[in-house]
Amino acid sequence: MTAAPFNDWIKAVQAQVEDALDAFLPPAASVPGKLHEAMRYTALGGGKRVRPLLVHASGALFGADARAVARAAAAVEMIHVYSLVHDDMPCMDDDELRRGKPTVHVAYDEATALLVGDALQAQAFQVLAEADTVPPARQVAMLRLLAQAAGSGGMCGGQAIDLDSVGLALEREELERMHRLKTGPLLRASVLLGALCGKDLEPRELDALDAYAKAVGLAFQVVDDVLDATADSATLGKTAGKDAADNKPTYVSILGLESSRALAEQLRREAHEALAPFGEQALRLRELADLIVRRKA
Numbered sequence: 001m002t003a004a005p006f007n008d009w010i011k012a013v014q015a016q017v018e019d020a021l022d023a024f025l026p027p028a029a030s031v032p033g034k035l036h037e038a039m040r041y042t043a044l045g046g047g048k049r050v051r052p053l054l055v056h057a058s059g060a061l062f063g064a065d066a067r068a069v070a071r072a073a074a075a076v077e078m079i080h081v082y083s084l085v086h087d088d089m090p091c092m093d094d095d096e097l098r099r100g101k102p103t104v105h106v107a108y109d110e111a112t113a114l115l116v117g118d119a120l121q122a123q124a125f126q127v128l129a130e131a132d133t134v135p136p137a138r139q140v141a142m143l144r145l146l147a148q149a150a151g152s153g154g155m156c157g158g159q160a161i162d163l164d165s166v167g168l169a170l171e172r173e174e175l176e177r178m179h180r181l182k183t184g185p186l187l188r189a190s191v192l193l194g195a196l197c198g199k200d201l202e203p204r205e206l207d208a209l210d211a212y213a214k215a216v217g218l219a220f221q222v223v224d225d226v227l228d229a230t231a232d233s234a235t236l237g238k239t240a241g242k243d244a245a246d247n248k249p250t251y252v253s254i255l256g257l258e259s260s261r262a263l264a265e266q267l268r269r270e271a272h273e274a275l276a277p278f279g280e281q282a283l284r285l286r287e288l289a290d291l292i293v294r295r296k297a
Contacts, residue, residue, distance in 0.1 A: 046099035054190035057284035062198030078124035100237035149185035158182025184217030211274035219267035225250040
């Protein structure tokens, strides 16, 4: 059977993710209404949904149960959105624009933004813990994977290093270490959670997916740095040029623009090579690697 065109598949998955988030988030009318309204404001109706797309693509590769995939994709996106809400706050990156609309602390207030992030993180684990179509032992492994990706050994640790690195002249290896924590673990979790919705992974399968996730995770950040230096705020849906204005070390500031673009392309090829054991069945994951590197926002 011929696969649907990639853009049609993306739109279909994004619609499924929107429906799942709508279903798994508390209703805005339920108490506390302001908090629930703000959670829905930031989580619904925006974003590229790259992480849920990875969950769905990996799930399809391993014949995963659709209900489990929907929960895993929603959980990963809730963790991602919570991190954006907190990153945008005045105590961190102090940004006023996200996904083309005012950030939560601007649209509501700082206290609400803090609670939105806290509540979305908790909601993510509740949603994944209720995936009753996955065997219990594998479900625990999935919960552990998401917790490790989000914590001090992953996303939060990377953000801490990022904040401590403002104004410093990092070496490329130090910058890469930061992003392997900040961006990489949640993208890796997305790939592995989708697969684990389908089966217990063999060592060779895990190694291949790890290599793929490592390449796309780093490529994602390299391209982010390129776009921050070259695109405008309207295109990005967030404030452009902010890394340079805040004196943050980036791949562009260390390598230069063209070398950064070349690195992203090299990482795209590495992602493709990692998927070779899966053959044509990994088409969507390959297409997502292309999307991550060649996106314009």
